[in-house]
Amino acid sequence: MADTLKYETIQVRTEGRVGVITLDRPKALNALNTQLMTEVVDAATALDADQAVGAIVITGSDRAFAAGADIKEMSEKSFSDVQSERFFGDWDRLAGLSTPTIAAVNGFALGGGCELAMLCDLIIAGDTAKFGQPEITLGVIPGIGGSQRLTRAVGKAKAMDLILTGRQMKVDEAERLGLVSRVVPAEQTLSTALEVAAEIAGKSSIAASLAKEAVNRAFESGLTEGVRTERSLFYSTFATDDQTEGMAAFVEKRKPTFTHR
Ligand code: CAA
Numbered sequence: 001m002a003d004t005l006k007y008e009t010i011q012v013r014t015e016g017r018v019g020v021i022t023l024d025r026p027k028a029l030n031a032l033n034t035q036l037m038t039e040v041v042d043a044a045t046a047l048d049a050d051q052a053v054g055a056i057v058i059t060g061s062d063r064a065f066a067a068g069a070d071i072k073e074m075s076e077k078s079f080s081d082v083q084s085e086r087f088f089g090d091w092d093r094l095a096g097l098s099t100p101t102i103a104a105v106n107g108f109a110l111g112g113g114c115e116l117a118m119l120c121d122l123i124i125a126g127d128t129a130k131f132g133q134p135e136i137t138l139g140v141i142p143g144i145g146g147s148q149r150l151t152r153a154v155g156k157a158k159a160m161d162l163i164l165t166g167r168q169m170k171v172d173e174a175e176r177l178g179l180v181s182r183v184v185p186a187e188q189t190l191s192t193a194l195e196v197a198a199e200i201a202g203k204s205s206i207a208a209s210l211a212k213e214a215v216n217r218a219f220e221s222g223l224t225e226g227v228r229t230e231r232s233l234f235y236s237t238f239a240t241d242d243q244t245e246g247m248a249a250f251v252e253k254r255k256p257t258f259t260h261r
Contacts, residue, residue: 009036012043017054017201018194019047019099029067030060032112036070040116041090048097051260054201054208056097057193058120059104060113062186065129068111071138088112091144094119095216098209100200104193105129106186110168115144118153121212123179124193125171126186131179134166152219153179204242205260210234 011022021043023030030036040058047053060066069088077087094101094116103109103117106126114131117123133146141147142163151159154177162169175183184192200208210233217229237243241261249256 007039007043009033010039010043012047014047014053015194016198017052018197019043019050019053019056020194021047021056021058023058023060023066026061026063028070028072029064029108030113031068031070031072032066032116033070033073037088037090041093044094044097044101048099051205053099054203054205054260055197056099056101057104057190057197058101058116059190059193060106062106062128064107064113065103065105065109066113066116067108068113068134069143088143091116091119095145098212099205100197100208100212102193102197102200104190105131105180106189108168110134111142111146112144115142115146115149118149118179119145121215122181122196124182124184124189124196125174125180126189127171127183128186129171129174129180129183129189130168131162131171131174132166132168133163134168136164137166150179153177202258204240204246204256204258206240206242207237207246210237 009023009025011024013020021040023036025031025036044056047056081087101120103120103123105117105123106128108130109117110130110132111134114133133142133150135141147159147163150162158177171180171183174180182192214230214233217226221229242258245258246256
């Protein structure tokens with residue numbers, strides 16, 4: 001379990017088999033500075049390694065999931081700084097987690113905030129959520145995968161519209177475009193995300209991580225390679241106790257008890 005005492009910009013807890021990371025820089029609308037990135041990645045990696053955790057929820061505050069990368073921190077940097085530091089590079093590690101991740105989004109999810117939400121496997125959004133990639137208004141472009149993941153999520157026409165104008169998109173549009181999985185009243189965002197996370201964490205964690213890998217492959221490869229990968233991941237589920245148990249439970253008309261092995 002992540003050692004929450006060592007973090008200053010996030011809070012970490014577990015509820016049953018669900019790990020919860022709450023971004024906690026309220027004065028800066030949870031702007032993603034380097035310390036916060038390091039802490040989120042560290043906590044998420046620790047939760048991912050914990051066999052007792054079957055899903056991870058990342059959330060912010062009512063006002064902001066995150067209003068983007070920290071502009072005050074970035075404004076001091078030169079080309080050679082960002083190049084040599086591999087600035088933002090550690091965020092990529094979230095994409096490599098095998099545990100399913102859910103972003104529970106209320107308020108602003110802008111720039112790096114939208115990109116962090118898109119790094120998660122599902123986005124559950126409150127009706128106050130606003131998404132956007134406003135980097136162009138600062139003279140830069142998305143840098144945590146936004147130009148790639150947003151385009152894959154909503155298509156070229158809308159991605160160009162959002163990234164070239166920097167406009168904010170309300171949640172009904174985000175849902176229509178398929179960016180978010182579910183929209184709920186803002187006061188129910190976290191509780192809904194926790195329910196969905198608990199539902200996922202109650203399934204076989206091995207099957208969940210393989211299913212996640214298979215869906216992500218659809219994002220990253222062509223159809224033939226994706227189907228081939230899915231088939232071999234499917235075959236590998238037959239090496240697990242959870243496959244034996246899941247199918248036996250169906251045949252015996254009882255609920256399965258998964259051991260995540
Ligand atoms: N970085 C640093 N500080 C930020 C911030 C950010 N991204 N967003 C908000 N803040 C700070 C503000 O500076 C302000 O701090 P002070 O009180 O010390 O001045 C505080 O949070 C509250 O913000 P506002 O007073 O601006 O609140 P508002 O309700 O009037 O406006 C907002 C809210 C529309 C989100 C506005 O804050 C805003 O436009 N923020 C910047 C959004 C943005 O451009 N994000 C993209 C960043 S670039 C990026 O993310 C690059 C990338 O690809 C990774």
